[in-house]
Amino acid sequence: MTAEPFFMVATLLFSLGLIGLISRRNLFVVYMSIELMLSSVNLLLLTFSRLHGTMGGSVMVLLMIAVIAAEAALFLAMIIQLVRSRRSVDSDDFAQLKQTKEPL
Amino acid sequence: MLENSIFAILALFLVGGSLMMLWSRETVLSAFGFLVAMLAMAGLFALLENSFVFLAQIMVSVGAVVVLSLMVITSINMKEENLPSEPYKLRWMLFSALLVSPFALLMYRTLVHLGQTFDTSREGYGTLKGLGGELFSHWVLPFEIVSVLLLAAMVAAIVIARKEPKQ
Numbered sequence: 001m002t003a004e005p006f007f008m009v010a011t012l013l014f015s016l017g018l019i020g021l022i023s024r025r026n027l028f029v030v031y032m033s034i035e036l037m038l039s040s041v042n043l044l045l046l047t048f049s050r051l052h053g054t055m056g057g058s059v060m061v062l063l064m065i066a067v068i069a070a071e072a073a074l075f076l077a078m079i080i081q082l083v084r085s086r087r088s089v090d091s092d093d094f095a096q097l098k099q100t101k102e103p104l
Numbered sequence: 105m106l107e108n109s110i111f112a113i114l115a116l117f118l119v120g121g122s123l124m125m126l127w128s129r130e131t132v133l134s135a136f137g138f139l140v141a142m143l144a145m146a147g148l149f150a151l152l153e154n155s156f157v158f159l160a161q162i163m164v165s166v167g168a169v170v171v172l173s174l175m176v177i178t179s180i181n182m183k184e185e186n187l188p189s190e191p192y193k194l195r196w197m198l199f200s201a202l203l204v205s206p207f208a209l210l211m212y213r214t215l216v217h218l219g220q221t222f223d224t225s226r227e228g229y230g231t232l233k234g235l236g237g238e239l240f241s242h243w244v245l246p247f248e249i250v251s252v253l254l255l256a257a258m259v260a261a262i263v264i265a266r267k268e269p270k271q
Contacts, residue, residue, distance in 0.1 A: 001107045001151075001222060007215040009115050009148070013141075015201075015208040016122045022203070023196035025188040028131045028177060032138045035169070036122055039145050042161075044215070050152045051219040053226055055238040058154050062235065063243070065157075065164045066250045070257035072169040076176045077265035083180050084267075089131070090188035 006047040013040035027082070027089045031075050038068055111151060117144035126197070129187065131177050139170045154230040 013036055020033030042061045049057025079089070086093050117140055124137030146161040190196075228234040239247060 001111070002220055003222060004216055004220065005111055005115070006148070006152070007212060009118060011208050011212040011215065012119060013122060014211070015204045016119070016126060018204050018207075019197055019200045020122075020126045022200040023193065024126065025190055026131060026134070028173065029125065029134050032125055032134060032173070035138070035165075036125070036141065039142065039165070043145065043148060046149055046152050046154055046157060048219070049154070050222055050225070050229075053223055053229060055229065055234050056242070058157050058230065058235055059239050059243045061149075061154075061157050062160055062239065063246050063250050065160050066254060069164050069168060070254050072172060073257050073261040074264070076172060077261035080176060080180070080265045088186065088188070089180070089182055092188070 003047055003051055006043065010040045010043045010047070013037075013043070025091050027079050027091050027094075030091060031072075031079070034075075035068065035072070038064065038071075107151065111148070114144045114147040114151065117141070118148070129190075130184075131182065131187070132174070135170065135174050135177055138173070139166065142166045142170055152230075153225050156230065156232045156235050 017033045017035075017037035017040065020029055020036070024030060024033070042064055045057040045061050045064070049055065049061075082094055083089060121137045121139070121141030121144060125134045125141065126137075128134050128137065142161070142165045146158050146166065149161050150158040
C-alpha cells in the first residue's frame with residue numbers, strides 16, 4: 001500500500017469542500033463543506049504520520065478533532081440565531097454587516 | 105491486495121457521500137451524505153493503523169458533530185419552499201470546479217513528491233498507549249489550550265443561541 005491514493009483522496013475531498021463552499025447557498029451545506037475540508041487535512045496529517053512512523057501527526061489530528069467539535073457547536077448556534085431572526089437558511093439573507101451608502 | 109480493495113470501497117463511499125452532500129437540495133439528505141463521508145473517513149483512519157484516532161473520529165465527528173447537525177436540521181425543519189432557490193447550482197459548481205482544479209492538481213503533485221511507501225509500522229504505533237505518551241510528553245500545552253478553547257466554545261454557543269430576553 002502506497003501513500004499516493006491517500007493523497008489523491010485528500011486532495012479530492014479538499015476540492016469538493018471548496019467547491020461546496022463557493023457554489024452553495026444553503027448555510028448547512030456551507031458548514032458541512034468547511035467540515036469536509038478540515039477532515040481532509042486530518043487525513044493528510046495521518047498519512048504523513050504513518051509515512052514518518054512518528055505519532056506527532058496523530059496527536060495533532062486528535063487535537064483537530066476537538067477543534068472541529070468546538071467549531072461545530074459555534075456554527076450551529078450561529079445558524080440557530082440567524083434562523084430565529086430571519087426564518088431562512090439562505091446565506092445571501094445575512095448581510096447585516098454589509099456597508100450601505102445611506103447613513104444609519 | 106485486500107488493503108487496496110478496502111481502500112477503494114472506502115474512497116468510493118467517501119467521495120459518493122461528499123457528492124451527495126454537495127448535490128442534494130434537501131438539507132437532511134446532505135447531512136446523511138456527510139454522515140456516510142465521515143464514517144468512510146474513520147475507516148481510512150483505521151487503514152492507516154491509527155486505532156485510537158479511528159475511535160475518536162467515530163465518537164466525535166460521527167457521534168457528536170453529525171448527530172448534532174441532524175438534530176438542529178430536523179428541529180429547524182425548513183419547508184421545501186423556504187430553502188434558498190439555487191437555479192444555477194450546476195453552473196456554479198462547474199465554474200468553481202474549474203477554478204479549484206489547478207490548485208488541486210498543484211497540491212496533489214506537491215504531496216506526491218513528499219513521500220511514497222509506508223514502512224512497516226514500529227511497535228506501539230497508533231495505539232492508545234503510544235498516543236497518550238506522545239500527547240502528555242510533547243503536546244501538553246496544545247492539549248491544555250484545547251481544553252480552554254472547548255470551554256470558551258461552550259459558553260459562546262450558549263450565549264449566541266439563547267433567546268433574547270424580553271425588553
